[in-house]
Amino acid sequence: MSEAEAHTTDQRPAAAAARACGAQLLQMQVPADAICWHRFFGALQLALIGLLFLTGVLMALAYTPVPGTAYDSVDYFQFSLPFGDVVRGVHHYAWNLLLMVMGLHLLRALIVGAYKSPRQPVWISGVLFLLVMPLFIITGDLLPWDQKGYWSTQVRFSIIASIPVAGDFLVQLFRGGPLTGIVALTRLYVLHILLLPCVLVLLIGLHLYFLGTRGLSEPLTAGAAPRPKVPFLPTIVNRWLAVFIVSAVGLGLVAWQWPAALGDPADPTDSAFIPRPEWWVLFLNQLVAIFKGPFMVIGSAIIPGGLVFLLGALPYLDRSPERHPSKRMGVMVATAVVLAALTALSVIGYVEHFVRPEH
């Protein structure tokens, strides 16, 4: 190597690795069918997670994880800092939208049989998101220290406590004592902003890694001809950036028009406050309501846990090479029955809690 080359080329290992990674990205080709409307949910999920990270970091700059003061800091952020209401609103709407998109993403993969060999790890890493996202919500809901968050957390703790063997231990782990106070708030805060994001990044990395190594599932209508390819950089990245910008602007406008609600400050002595379940947990709430007392665990852990287990094990339960839905009627019917049951439970829950509330 000449002296001039040595000046212009960094020989440090990190720089070399970054160059190699950049070169690989530049050379990376992905199937052109990656750009279609029903594959859009994955990109949107990534955009929403990006927005959640960004808005979360901004909110953390003003947040104080102390009961009472936590509420004041959120109130100050939302109403006294410029665009605070928009940032908090985007965070609020982004996770709601993320749940919907995640469900659709999973449903699409299930319908087109994208979980089949050799993509089982892609599917399983995706199903693991289902276990992590509720933890984000459980830990995040308490942070504003408002009535809804506080009492929803209490209800969730009681549901978690009904899990056999590990329930009480898990609640103790989350709460750090007999009451939901400063220790619980600190623990949930650390989980929400530090540990869970690390787990999520790891899962995203795994999901994308498996996607890269195992490949995107072929379109159901694909023939024997080789699939046309497009460069990852800039085609896919540019499209993703467009999705990110549109999501940010769209959710920003929604948040500006309908700011995220901030209820009354939490009052741990006000046991008259009965939180109503949010839309995504209506079915679970009904399950818990159906199985009362010692049978609560059936609704709180056995049925939901069993469903997640079945979902994760699906690639190993449905091993036929057929991917077309019409040739996988068993899976399709089972999916439809589960979806219908979840929808029916959600509708009943909505009617009970919002149309004809007893309280």
Add this chain to the structure above:
Amino acid sequence: MQKRLKVGILTGALMGFVGLLIFSGSVTGAAKQTLTSVYSKAAPTGLDDPAWGKIKALEVPFDGKEIFAGKKAAVMTKAVHTDDEIYFWFNWKDATLSVTKEAWKFDGQAWSRMKGDEDRISLLFEINRINNYATKGCAVVCHVPAGAPNAKEGKFGTATDAEKGDLWHWKAARSDPAGYADDGYLAKISDTKGGRKGDAGKGGDKQNITEDKTKPKYMLAPGKKLGKNNILLAADAVEISDYSVFKAGDVVTFRMPVAAEGSFGDIKAVSRYADGAWTVILSRKLNTGNDDDVAFDPRKKYNFTMALFDDSKDYDSYDSEALNLEFKK
């Protein structure tokens, strides 16, 4: 057909997203009464402005305490806000107009103070969050039992320096005739002093009494007229030089309203007593810029409570539960 299906699925998904997003924005939980302030470009012109008739009133229930224990009352409540002001409208049944407030009465020989107090309505907002006020209401600022050393200045107060309330106090005899409601605030209570304070500025009332405390010191100045409900305003009073002008049965105001100035006079009031009911409008700038006032931000919700006094002292009142005030765009 396939394109139609795609458009249908996308439209359905979009509608579902929007519906669920809007649903997700609502705070859920136990019911608490909410007074919604309606936006108006123009300020209401008074009690008879037709704009009030277009707004649905919130009926706020009140529970009596002390001498009113076991009794109920209700106040019909409305609110309107403009770009820089807020107007509260209250209407409640009251069989008697009470504005005596221990007025002087001459029997032809001597002066004595009449029995009777005044009708009042008060509101308490949070300037800085008062712990559990949103759920417990004014019970959390009611610390001192009657008779305690610091009860003289009012038994109300917050528990810490960080907590502060904004007290609006309309008094039929002592503030209304001057056209305002007393603007005070609630700070930390101590062992010797109550937490109830008046805002910066001037206002309140002036006692009309001679140094020997046997008769009134002031009367209506020549060329002046008595105020609403025949109340003598401090600004229209002149020292009595000749008591022989009074005849038996004459009544003279004891607590003369003083024209309010500064932050103390932020809350304007108009009222009418008719057909056995009070109708009162209180108005104020949304943000007065004063530290001793709550600054209303139409994007926020506020907790407040109300109390009614029917010809009664501070301890004898009808109290509301904690309410929400929200602003409609």
